Amino acid sequence: MLSIEICIDVSYLSAGIGFYGRAFGFAKHAEPYRGVAVLRAGEAAITLLEKPEHTAPAPNTRDLRRYQRHWTPVHLDFHVEDLKAALARAVAAGATQEQLFESEEHGSIAFCADPFGNGFCLLQRKPLGT
Numbered sequence: 206m207l208s209i210e211i212c213i214d215v216s217y218l219s220a221g222i223g224f225y226g227r228a229f230g231f232a233k234h235a236e237p238y239r240g241v242a243v244l245r246a247g248e249a250a251i252t253l254l255e256k257p258e259h260t261a262p263a264p265n266t267r268d269l270r271r272y273q274r275h276w277t278p279v280h281l282d283f284h285v286e287d288l289k290a291a292l293a294r295a296v297a298a299g300a301t302q303e304q305l306f307e308s309e310e311h312g313s314i315a316f317c318a319d320p321f322g323n324g325f326c327l328l329q330r331k332p333l334g335t
Contacts, residue, residue: 211251211281214262215321216272218242218255224320225251227298229283272321274301280324288313288329295327
């Protein structure tokens with residue numbers, strides 16, 4: 206059986222727990238090791254990993270962790286019932302709104318970044334049958 210765990214590097218664990226709690230309703234479920242927190246919101250779970258800025262993400266790379274906005278080919282999509290309310294919560298928690306596309310026909314989406322530079326999207330669910 207395959208399972209997937211989503212891990213997000215953050216510069217400060219407490220700041221990450223605070224952001225993902227205020228923005229999306231995640232609460233700390235476990236802290237199995239120092240610098241690691243498992244958060245849950247309903248059936249969803251994410252793991253936050255405290256990794257200091259300017260440390261190497263892998264032994265054989267010259268790249269260093271940076272927490273200003275950065276591009277990555279993998280990001281999170283949060284499907285929400287009310288895009289405007291979810292976007293307001295995320296921004297109030299410390300997210301940056303980068304783009305907003307509103308479409309009744311296709312569904313609306315907001316492109317954002319968390320306070321650690323990680324991109325994410327908010328997608329408003331379309332009612333079934335439309």
